[in-house]
Each structure stands twice: as structure tokens, then as C-alpha cells.
Amino acid sequence: MNIAFDAKRITNNLTGLGNYSRYIVGALAEYYPESNYLLCSPSLGNPHLYDTLLQNRSVSLHTPESGVGKMLGAWWRNYGLKSMLLKEEVDIYHGLxxxxxxxxxxxxxxxxxxxxxxxxxxxxxxxxxxxxxxxYRRKYGASARAADHVIAVSEFTRRDIVDVFGVEPERVSVIYQGCSPRFAQMKPEEIAFARGHYQLPERYILFVGSIEERKNLKLVVQALSLLIDKNIHLIAVGKRTPYCDVVMAEARKRGVAARVRLMHAIPSEHLPGIYGGAEVFVYPSRFEGFGIPLIEALNAGVPVIGATGSCLEEAGGPNSLYTDPDDPDMLAEQIFSVIDDRRLAERMRHEGRIYAQRFNPKQIVRELRTVYENVLLTHD
Structure with missing residues (x-):
């Protein structure tokens, strides 16, 4: 089977959708190597992001060949690549x-x-x-209605696709996301390297994700100021946005600025060590499609606190904690319970690792193959 992918995020995005897309293609290439995987991108982007994928014989990169396609990347991505897909006898195109x-x-x-x-x-x-x-409403809705099949990354998102876009329920499948095996395979020396290289504090709460308003990092700052334990810090790793200024203004207002550190553009290979040194991972986002950072934390053996209101309970599982995204007192109590009760923390680590096993790449590839094969049947 020849399967093509929209690879704009693969070649250009360091986090988020880029990580998801690279993970999907990498898992398919490893566990379903008999197919061919074509990465379709309007530009070469940053080769460092995808050079590992291209080491697989089944994976190839395709960019515009014509002058028009090279100059008008958006046009090529929407219209120009069809002739290439037909020429390469592509069976399935997956918009990631x-x-x-x-x-x-x-x-x-x-x-x-x-x-x-x-x-x-x-x-x-x-x-x-x-x-x-x-x-977004026009593009995403039209794509969902036009596709032979839609993949949702959570049950929460599946319900939204059916309810908002009017897609027939039988055309929507939930296939959860996973994360790099590096988090589950982390070694003590990676933690030691991260501590030394980034001069991390001895004890810290960790947040990983774009530092934007929806992710609600300000709530963690507020909770930090309410903790009796004044020796624990907050480390936030993620893309810088104007919301960073809001977060630091809140930290100064509450007298904890010296215990709050925002870190940007951290290489992905250093993240497991940063996770591994944390006492607790806190992610009080108001809305997520799934919540990959929670899966990374569970695999790294770090207790997780998420937020109610979207699908984070699906990602974090029944043994993680969930706060009201508008209640700093509740979050402070949950953080304190984890850092103060060693037995609770150890139970959360142990059960979290077990829960995270359901997001393993072999299972995800099996589910993707089923979708691809069922779609292919409709075109025979």
C-alpha cells in the first residue's frame, strides 16, 4: 500500500502537531514496513526534524518540482500535489x-x-x-465531511466532530496518540545531565506545553504561591507567546518570581531528563484534544495533575488528579498532597506507567492499518 501524508508539520513544526505527525509516520515505518510512506511538504523546512524518518527505506520526502509549486506552497499543498499522488499510485492520503x-x-x-x-x-x-x-470551521468541517474516514484523538473530540460537523458516527474512529519511547526508557544520567546543563532546582513542579492563555499556566503560579513548602519551584517548558508576560506579572504580584522559570526551544532529546527530575507534572489546560504531555509524564514515572473540562481524564487515567481550572486553592491542595505523601506519589507513578501502556505504538499502528484497509476497500 502506498500512503501519503500532509507533511508540512513534519518538516516545519518542532512541537505539537509536528510531534504527532512524526510519531505516526515513525510508528508505521517500524511496525508496518511493507507499505510505502510519502511525506508531502511544500518545502524542505528543517531537515533535522525528520532526518530520522528518512532513514527508513519505506519513507520518502516529496516537495514541489515546478517553479509555480515552489513559489506558491499553499496552492501546491491544496491542488498541485494531486498529479504527483496519481503518478506515484498513492492508495491513501492522510491529512494529519x-x-x-x-x-x-x-x-x-x-x-x-x-x-x-x-x-x-x-x-x-x-x-x-x-x-x-x-x-477553521470551514476548513476542518469540509475536510471531515469530505474524508472517507475521520480519526479523532479522543472520545471527547469524536463527539464534537459528530455533533458540530454532522459527520456520521460510523465514519469517525478514535485512535489515541502516543509519545516517544525515550520517556519510558529514560536513564538516571539523563536526569543528571538536565539538572546540570539547565541548572534546574533540586525540587520542582513541571509544566510542558505552549505557554499560551488556554494552557492556563497562571493557575499553577497562583497555586505555587499558596503552598506552605517554599523550597519547590515551577519550571515551564514551551513556546514563548505574549502570555508569558502575563504569567511572570502574576509571579511578581504573588512574590514567587524567583521560583518561576520559563524555558523555550528545548531540544526534544533533553525533555525526558527534565521530566524525570520533577516531583509532579501539572497541566491545567482549559481545553485539549488529547494531552500528549500527560502521556510523556506518565511514561517518565512522574505523578500527573490535569484539569477537568475536556479530555485530559482520558490521557491521564483514573489514578491521576484533576483540578478545576479556575480554582488555585484546589490545585495547591493537590500539589501538596503529592509532594507531601510519598505513598500517594509512588502509587501514582506505578499506576500511571501501567495506564500509559495502552498508548503504545504497536496498538496505534494496528488501529491505523484497520482504517486504511477499510478505506481502501471502498476504492477497489
Missing amino acids: SNELPLGLYREKRIGTVVTIHDLAFIRHPEFYKPIDRAL
């Missing part, structure tokens, strides 16, 4: 980041699959510009 090329909406010679990650722009419109909300 919420959309399909417009040129494939009615192309019955190629099966189409799209992954929808979340409908946060509808659930929390206050975090998005009106023009972006309108664009």
Missing part, C-alpha cells in the same frame, strides 16, 4: 493536521483520511480571532 487538500475532496481514485485533533476554536472562541474561527 485537521485538513485535506481541496483538490482531493472529490478524487475517488485516492482514499482519504483526516485526523481532527480538537475543536477548541468552537469550545473556547475567546482564545481565537474571529477570522481564524471562521477559517
